[in-house]
Amino acid sequence: MRDTRPTVNISFDGVDYEGYVGESVLECARRNGVTIPSLCFLEGLSVWGGCRICVVEVAEGHRLRPACATQVTPDMEIKIETPRLRAYRKSVLELLFAEGNHVCAVCVSNGKCELQDMAVFSGMDHVRYDYQAPRREVDASHPKYVFDPNRCILCTRCVRVCDEIEGAHVWDISYRGEHAELITEMNRPWGDSLSCTWCGKCVAVCPTGSLAYEGRSIGEMEHDPVMIKRLAVARSRGEWLDPEGAI
Amino acid sequence: MSDTRTRRVAGATDSQQGDHPSGDNRFDLVDKHLKRARYEQDQLIETLHVAQDVFGYLSEDILIYVARALRLPPSMVYGVATFYHLFTFDPPGDHSCTVCTGTACFVKGADDIVQAVSDTYSVPAGETSEDGSLTLKTARCLGSCGLAPVVVFDGNVLGHQDTESTLELVAGAVGGGG
Ligand code: SF4
Ligand code: SF4
Ligand code: FES
Ligand code: FES
Numbered sequence: 001m002r003d004t005r006p007t008v009n010i011s012f013d014g015v016d017y018e019g020y021v022g023e024s025v026l027e028c029a030r031r032n033g034v035t036i037p038s039l040c041f042l043e044g045l046s047v048w049g050g051c052r053i054c055v056v057e058v059a060e061g062h063r064l065r066p067a068c069a070t071q072v073t074p075d076m077e078i079k080i081e082t083p084r085l086r087a088y089r090k091s092v093l094e095l096l097f098a099e100g101n102h103v104c105a106v107c108v109s110n111g112k113c114e115l116q117d118m119a120v121f122s123g124m125d126h127v128r129y130d131y132q133a134p135r136r137e138v139d140a141s142h143p144k145y146v147f148d149p150n151r152c153i154l155c156t157r158c159v160r161v162c163d164e165i166e167g168a169h170v171w172d173i174s175y176r177g178e179h180a181e182l183i184t185e186m187n188r189p190w191g192d193s194l195s196c197t198w199c200g201k202c203v204a205v206c207p208t209g210s211l212a213y214e215g216r217s218i219g220e221m222e223h224d225p226v227m228i229k230r231l232a233v234a235r236s237r238g239e240w241l242d243p244e245g246a247i
Numbered sequence: 248m249s250d251t252r253t254r255r256v257a258g259a260t261d262s263q264q265g266d267h268p269s270g271d272n273r274f275d276l277v278d279k280h281l282k283r284a285r286y287e288q289d290q291l292i293e294t295l296h297v298a299q300d301v302f303g304y305l306s307e308d309i310l311i312y313v314a315r316a317l318r319l320p321p322s323m324v325y326g327v328a329t330f331y332h333l334f335t336f337d338p339p340g341d342h343s344c345t346v347c348t349g350t351a352c353f354v355k356g357a358d359d360i361v362q363a364v365s366d367t368y369s370v371p372a373g374e375t376s377e378d379g380s381l382t383l384k385t386a387r388c389l390g391s392c393g394l395a396p397v398v399v400f401d402g403n404v405l406g407h408q409d410t411e412s413t414l415e416l417v418a419g420a421v422g423g424g425g
Contacts, residue, residue, distance in 0.1 A: 163320075172322035174329040186307055186314075186321040195320070 010076040019072035026054055026067040029080075036080055037089060037118055039207055040155035041068040042225055044232030045164055048156050052092050053118060056080050064088070089122045098129040099178075101136070101150035102208075108221035109209030115153060136181070141191030144214055145203050151210040152182055158202035158211060161228055168195045171202060201228065274312065276301045281316050288317050295328055304335045340375040340382035342420050344400050344413070349388025351395040356409065360396060361385060363410040364417060380421045 005020040012034045019028040024047070029036045040051040049069035056067045059077035064085075067078075079085065096102075096115065104110050118124075136149040154173065159182070163169040170193050174183045184190040203211040204224045212221040234240045267274045280297040284290035294317065298309050305328055314324040328334050344364055348357045361372050361383070370376040370383045391397050394406025398413050401420065408416075 169320035170322060172320070172326035174326050176330050183322055183325055186310060186325050 008072055008074040008076070010072050010074075010078060012078050013080055014077075019076075021072075023072055024068055025056060025065070025070045025072055025076075025078055028072050029067065029078075034080070036067045037121055038068055039114060039118060039153070040157065042157050042161075042205055042228060044228035044230075045157065045160040045205075048160065051096075051153070051155055053089055055085060055088060057082060057085060086122065090124045093119050093122055093124045094127045094129055096153050097124075097127050098131050099134075100152060101133060106218055107151065107209040108212045108216045108218060109151075109223070110219040112219065112222055113209060114207035114223075114225075132178070134178075139184075139190050140214075141189035142193075142196070142198075142214070143191060144198055145190070145200070146212050146214055146216075147182070147184075147190055148210050148212070149181055151208045153208055153210075154180055154182070155207060157205040157207065157225070158182070161201045161205050165228060165231060166197060166199050166201050168197055168199075170196045204228070269308075269312065273301050277309075277312070277316075286317060288319055291317055291319065291324065291327055292331070295324075295334060299334055303339050304337055306336070306338070337375060338379070341380050342401055342417070343382040343384065344398065344417055345384040345386050346372075346413070347387075347389045347391075347395070347397040347399075348385045349392070349395075351388070351392035352397055355396045357385075357396045359410050360398065360408060360413050363414055367414060368417070368421070381417065 003020065005022065007018045007020055010017055010019045010028065012029060012032075017028065017032045017034070019025075023031075026036055026038060026041060036054050036056060038051070038054040040048045041054060047069050049066045052066060054067040055064045056070075057063065057079040058065050058070070059079070062079075062084075093115075097119070102115070104113070104116060107113065110116070134150075138149070139147040156173065159169075159171040159173065162171050170184050170190075171182055173180050174187060175181060185193050185195065190196065200213075203213060204227050206212075206223055207225070209221060230242070266272065267278075277294070277298050280294060281290075284293060291313070294313050295305060298313060299305055302309055310324050310328060311321060313319075314321045317324075329336075346352075346357050346361045346364070348361065364370070364381075364383055365372055368376050368381050368383070370381055372383050372385050375382040386399075389397050389399065389404070391404065391406060394404075396406075396408050398405050398408040398416070400413075400416050405412075405416070
C-alpha cells in the first residue's frame with residue numbers, strides 16, 4: 001500500500017532519511033532499517049514510554065528523548081550511537097537487572113529473552129548497583145500459565161495487550177516505585193480470575209521469562225510478540241494473511 | 248472472588264445494617280456520592296476518598312463495589328487505590344496512638360515512645376495489633392513543636408509526653424499491655 005502521509009526530512013547519526021508526519025522516531029527508524037533498542041514498545045499496542053531503553057539525543061541541546069514517544073519533526077537530527085547514550089542504556093539495563101531477581105541460568109526464557117538480548121546488544125557485562133533481591137512469590141494458580149514476578153520488568157506489555165487487544169483488562173500495576181508489582185484483578189491469584197479468557201496474549205508478548213506456559217523447563221519458553229502486530233494489521237486493514245506471504 | 252451482594256463489610260455494627268442491598272447502610276453514603284458524580288469513571292479517586300471516609304479504610308469488598316459501580320476493571324481500581332499513600336487497606340484498631348517523629352519530637356525522644364508502645368503491645372509502627380485493639384502510627388511534624396514530644400491518642404493531642412505517660416494513656420484505654 002502506498003503511503004500518502006506528508007513527509008519530513010530527518011537524519012539518524014548523520015545519515016538522511018525520510019520520516020512521515022505523525023510517526024514516532026522509533027517507528028521511523030524501524031521502517032528505514034535503523035536499529036534503536038527498545039523494550040516496553042510493541043507494535044500493535046499503545047505507547048507506554050516507561051523503560052527508557054530507547055532514548056536518543058535530539059540535536060538542539062542534545063536533549064534525551066524516548067524514541068518510542070517522540071514524533072519526528074522537520075530537519076530533526078537524531079543521534080543513536082553516542083558514548084553517552086551507550087552508557088545510559090547500560091545503566092538502565094543494570095538497574096533492571098538489579099531491581100528484580102534475574103537468574104538466567106534457571107529461567108524458562110534463557111537464550112530467548114529480550115532483556116538478555118538487550119544486555120548482550122548493549123555490552124552490559126556486569127551490574128554496578130546493589131541487587132535488591134526482592135521477595136516475590138510465583139503465581140502458578142492459572143491452569144495454563146505461570147507468572148513469576150521475579151523476572152518482571154514492569155514493561156506493561158501484558159497489561160496493554162490484555163486491555164487493548166483482548167479487552168479483558170485482567171492485569172494492572174499496584175503500588176508504586178520500588179514496591180510496584182503486577183496484579184491480576186483485585187490482587188487475587190490469576191487462576192481465580194473471572195475475566196481472564198485464557199487467550200495467552202499476555203504470555204505471548206512478555207519480553208522476559210516472567211510469563212510462560214505451564215510446564216516449560218529452562219530455556220524452553222518461546223514468546224511470540226509479533227503476533228500482536230499481525231493481529232493489529234489484520235483488524236485495522238482487513239489483511240488477515242501475511243501481506244508479504246507467498247499466497 | 249467475593250461477592251458484595253452476599254458479603255458484609257467487616258466491622259459493620261447492627262445499626263449500620265439495613266436496607267442497602269449490601270446489608271450495610273454505609274454504602275448509601277457512597278451511593279449518594281456516585282449519583283452526584285453521575286457514575287463518571289474519572290471520579291474514581293474522589294469515590295475512593297468518600298468510601299475511605301465512610302468506612303475508615305478500603306476493604307476488598309469496598310473496592311469491588313466501587314469497581315462495579317463505575318464499571319471499571321477491578322485490577323485498575325486496585326492499581327489506582329494502592330498508588331496513593333492516602334488510602335489504607337486494613338481496618339483501623341479500636342484505639343489509635345500516633346506519635347510525632349518530626350525533628351523536634353524526635354530530638355526529645357519520640358522514638359523511645361514508639362518503641363515502648365510497639366514492644367508493650369507487640370504492634371509494629373504503622374500497623375494494628377493482632378486483637379484489633381490498637382493502631383500505632385507515626386507522623387511527621389504535627390505543627391505543635393513547642394509541645395514536643397507530641398502524641399495523639401484517639402484524636403486528642405497531648406504534649407510533653409514520655410514513655411511512661413504514653414504507656415499509661417494507652418493502658419487506660421486498651422488495657423493491660425503485654
Ligand atoms: S490470558 Fe488473555 S485474558 Fe488472560 S490475562 Fe492473559 S491476555 Fe488477559
Ligand atoms: S509480566 Fe512480562 S509483559 Fe508483563 S510487565 Fe512484566 S515483563 Fe512486562
Ligand atoms: S521502548 Fe521507548 S521507553 Fe520503552
Ligand atoms: S516535630 Fe512533633 S510537632 Fe513538630
